[in-house]
Amino acid sequence: MTGPATVFDKPTDYIGKSIPRSDAARLLRGKGRYVDDMQLPRMVHAVFLRSPYAHAKINAIDISQAMKLPGVVAIYTGKDIAQHVEPYVGVLSHLPGLRSPAQYPLAVDVARWQGEPVAVVICASRALGEDALEHIRVDYEKLTAVTDTLNALSPDAPLIHEEYDSNLAWKRQVEVGNLEEALAQDDVVVVEKQIKFGRHTGVTLETRATVCDYIPGDGQLIMYYAGQAPHMLQFILAKHLDMLEENVRVVAHDVGGSFGIKVHTYGDEIATAIVAKLLKRPVKFTADRLESFVTDIHARDHFVDAKIGVKKDGTIVGMGFNDFTGIGPFSMYPRTSAIECNQILNLTGAPYQFEHYHAVGHVVFQNKTLMCQYRAVGHPIAMAISDCMIEEAARVIGMDPVKIRRKNLIPDDAYPTKSTTGMRFDDLSHHACLDKLLEIMDYDALLEDQQNARGNGIYRGIGFVSLVEVTNPSPMFYGVGGAPIASQDGATVRLDAAGALHISSSVTEQGQGTNAILQQIAADVFGVSIERVKVTTGDTATVPYGGGTWASRGAGIGGEAMLLASHALKEQVLDTAAVILQAKPEDLDIAFGEIVNKGSRERKISLGDLAKIVYYRGNELPHDLKPELIATRHYRVTDFPFVFTNGAMAAHVEVDTNTGLIKILHFWAVEDCGRVINPQLVDDQIRGGVVQGIGGALYEECVYDSDGQMQNASMADYLVPMASEMPEITVAHVETYTKTSVLGAKGAGEAGTGGAPAAIMNAVNNALEPLNCGLWQMPMTPERVLKALGKI
Amino acid sequence: MNKTAQIELIVNGEKYFENVPVRMNLADFLRNKLGLTGTHVGCEHGVCGACTIFLDGVTARSCLTLAVQADETEITTIEGYETDKNASDLIKNFHKRNALQCGYCTPGMLASSIEYIEQGNPPDRKKVKEHISGNYCRCTGYQAIVDAICTTIQERQSR
Ligand code: FES
Ligand code: FES
Numbered sequence: 001m002t003g004p005a006t007v008f009d010k011p012t013d014y015i016g017k018s019i020p021r022s023d024a025a026r027l028l029r030g031k032g033r034y035v036d037d038m039q040l041p042r043m044v045h046a047v048f049l050r051s052p053y054a055h056a057k058i059n060a061i062d063i064s065q066a067m068k069l070p071g072v073v074a075i076y077t078g079k080d081i082a083q084h085v086e087p088y089v090g091v092l093s094h095l096p097g098l099r100s101p102a103q104y105p106l107a108v109d110v111a112r113w114q115g116e117p118v119a120v121v122i123c124a125s126r127a128l129g130e131d132a133l134e135h136i137r138v139d140y141e142k143l144t145a146v147t148d149t150l151n152a153l154s155p156d157a158p159l160i161h162e163e164y165d166s167n168l169a170w171k172r173q174v175e176v177g178n179l180e181e182a183l184a185q186d187d188v189v190v191v192e193k194q195i196k197f198g199r200h201t202g203v204t205l206e207t208r209a210t211v212c213d214y215i216p217g218d219g220q221l222i223m224y225y226a227g228q229a230p231h232m233l234q235f236i237l238a239k240h241l242d243m244l245e246e247n248v249r250v251v252a253h254d255v256g257g258s259f260g261i262k263v264h265t266y267g268d269e270i271a272t273a274i275v276a277k278l279l280k281r282p283v284k285f286t287a288d289r290l291e292s293f294v295t296d297i298h299a300r301d302h303f304v305d306a307k308i309g310v311k312k313d314g315t316i317v318g319m320g321f322n323d324f325t326g327i328g329p330f331s332m333y334p335r336t337s338a339i340e341c342n343q344i345l346n347l348t349g350a351p352y353q354f355e356h357y358h359a360v361g362h363v364v365f366q367n368k369t370l371m372c373q374y375r376a377v378g379h380p381i382a383m384a385i386s387d388c389m390i391e392e393a394a395r396v397i398g399m400d401p402v403k404i405r406r407k408n409l410i411p412d413d414a415y416p417t418k419s420t421t422g423m424r425f426d427d428l429s430h431h432a433c434l435d436k437l438l439e440i441m442d443y444d445a446l447l448e449d450q451q452n453a454r455g456n457g458i459y460r461g462i463g464f465v466s467l468v469e470v471t472n473p474s475p476m477f478y479g480v481g482g483a484p485i486a487s488q489d490g491a492t493v494r495l496d497a498a499g500a501l502h503i504s505s506s507v508t509e510q511g512q513g514t515n516a517i518l519q520q521i522a523a524d525v526f527g528v529s530i531e532r533v534k535v536t537t538g539d540t541a542t543v544p545y546g547g548g549t550w551a552s553r554g555a556g557i558g559g560e561a562m563l564l565a566s567h568a569l570k571e572q573v574l575d576t577a578a579v580i581l582q583a584k585p586e587d588l589d590i591a592f593g594e595i596v597n598k599g600s601r602e603r604k605i606s607l608g609d610l611a612k613i614v615y616y617r618g619n620e621l622p623h624d625l626k627p628e629l630i631a632t633r634h635y636r637v638t639d640f641p642f643v644f645t646n647g648a649m650a651a652h653v654e655v656d657t658n659t660g661l662i663k664i665l666h667f668w669a670v671e672d673c674g675r676v677i678n679p680q681l682v683d684d685q686i687r688g689g690v691v692q693g694i695g696g697a698l699y700e701e702c703v704y705d706s707d708g709q710m711q712n713a714s715m716a717d718y719l720v721p722m723a724s725e726m727p728e729i730t731v732a733h734v735e736t737y738t739k740t741s742v743l744g745a746k747g748a749g750e751a752g753t754g755g756a757p758a759a760i761m762n763a764v765n766n767a768l769e770p771l772n773c774g775l776w777q778m779p780m781t782p783e784r785v786l787k788a789l790g791k792i
Numbered sequence: 793m794n795k796t797a798q799i800e801l802i803v804n805g806e807k808y809f810e811n812v813p814v815r816m817n818l819a820d821f822l823r824n825k826l827g828l829t830g831t832h833v834g835c836e837h838g839v840c841g842a843c844t845i846f847l848d849g850v851t852a853r854s855c856l857t858l859a860v861q862a863d864e865t866e867i868t869t870i871e872g873y874e875t876d877k878n879a880s881d882l883i884k885n886f887h888k889r890n891a892l893q894c895g896y897c898t899p900g901m902l903a904s905s906i907e908y909i910e911q912g913n914p915p916d917r918k919k920v921k922e923h924i925s926g927n928y929c930r931c932t933g934y935q936a937i938v939d940a941i942c943t944t945i946q947e948r949q950s951r
Binding site: 032039206207259512687725 | 833836920924936
């Protein structure tokens, strides 16, 4: 615990209330500032030629015809770009053994996935640039594409990187106790399943985009960026473009959805920065939707052989699995493509008490789009492995899925404690969340309805998940492994001469409401009305240094920094006010923009008047008083590697056994994210997260043929959840504050995506139980349902 | 390819005479020529609905419409909904209910919502969901949007 513990001694005016986001008002009037909205003088467009093959040697590129076309300013091949960049390698030292070759922004000699950029046309307009692409002649020599994750590891599979002995990027094994022995005991029922998780992607409605500008004289590169981690990108651009970090400015205004897609280093964006520097003029790159599907990072793509052993009374003895995941031809820089697998190894079974665990993860190169961290990294897989296996075991021993959880969930009074894999937990509430869930969903009534419906040939199912979510990460997530990714965040709070507060923070806004909760915290802790708090985020030139937005850290870490800074400024202002008012600082308080007497609440002087004395009429102050009307504080999690959020969710589904269609009738989510700063924003984060989880469970899949061609790379063919298919989602909370901060907030952004797939798979298998079949592959498409039913 | 044509149209009550490439779509025209960047482009192939605008009073995908097809038409975009479409109550309810996160789907979502309300439809959640199913939202999960539309209709009915 750090900082001013007295902040919550009095009732709050804003924290805990559903205050509408002030910046939404602008977006509702068409006044967003997204990257593609920008037009700068002399701006040109970067249009990329991309490899049509998943694996091909590039023998030669002829740009001579294309150079003659109208509007073309320059054309660079992969070789040209490579001369201006230090290549990057997606490994981290705390993932020992992870290997990945040096990567360049554009393919140099060999293209290794369909969509990898091979050349870039710089042109007066995007349309003219696309015309020019058609006149670039590339002499490709097609190579065999390695697409299937399992086959990629066979000894006779072609090597994607000749310098390696196999297509294995990383392997890790976690063994606790002795699973094989424990499962061999007589009284243990063992259940084994193969579970497949499809490859899907983020489909942010705003595609990736950047405008890069170079200011000769200043020697400054400015990147306007639709992304989540400006300071990380500042470091990366400086390092790989051989610049001083202070001469790189990264600015993120409004971002049209990110979900982890926009926190990585993409070659086309780096190339755009290189070209801006070479041409000394603004260059815009906006991916079109077809490019997005084959270049935005993909996620999941796991083949899992899982097993669990339970006693007849439902006690979990142990669980284990063997996971194979395909990550594309490189490990993504700088976060790596091994983190998802690592999370699965660490988090599977985390809500439960059991002794024996044996998990092996294989991270495999293949000729598909790169795979990396997307919302709820690893969680949907980890939660599905444990919770779907637990419910299957419950079915086998004839036990209710709630009862088996009750028996095995870590008790609420057991904290602090550790999971079987060694994850350190505190302030979790699995049982309280399950209680609340049962209360809001009326489980008994659903069971009765299920029986009645079955009598009419209607197959409904109820499925649960109990989950944890990694939030508020400490430096143990990336920094420890050498990544230029800050785990601390900063906040600055400044009082202006009119008595308004200007706050800035290193966390960023992508629509989740970060700016709003920062305003709430500052207004409450400092003591002004929220309308008088103005926020700046997303600009490395003006905000304090910090990590940005990922791993559900904005509220917990950025929020705590804002709390500390606001409290510090309040103390500074009260010290100054005490001198002006000839009172003691401890007898004064700030409320709604006024210095007041702490006890009587009598108004003494407005903040505006106080600030005006300080700024304009310093002559009225004693010489030795040096008022500071600005304060900055930073915060990082120190007590734990991660602060875990937990929750319980349930899905109610109906499976149409004739068409194979699954309809979600209702979804319930209970989450314990500690202190809820803005209930409406949190609830909608959970709903949005659940719907992305539903997408992965039922609809979304990047379908590839054996040549490595993505077959459904358009918005019309790749299915994302639409309004008409989505259920109502009821959200409730248990609030166990984390003791790691004064604010007590844990993250809330990813649990929905992490938990929903397991709950839905469980509900589907619950529905199919009387038909003696099950479905263990996501997305659970109608075709797969009908196959499971033996109808096709 | 680079042929141009002269068009004349009204956008949000303002008259424009512009010379446009014949292959330019209406979304690019509104955004890049007129600076009305409130209209968003999410797919450019008619699926996501982000680019939806009103063309002569009915909703249209501005990514599938050529600018030259908008010659002699009247267009309303998100920048004009508050005044030209009397949608300030809908906008207020979107804001209050947090019916947008990143705001990228919002221009199209508002267009479809306004159309649903203007057609005199009821505050029926199922019908609303069907009506906005041509508008993808990747952030909200849709529930808040349905809430905001239904509240607006109920408020108008009780006025
Ligand atoms: S941009 Fe027009 S429908 Fe997607
Ligand atoms: S609010 Fe982001 S897509 Fe709808």
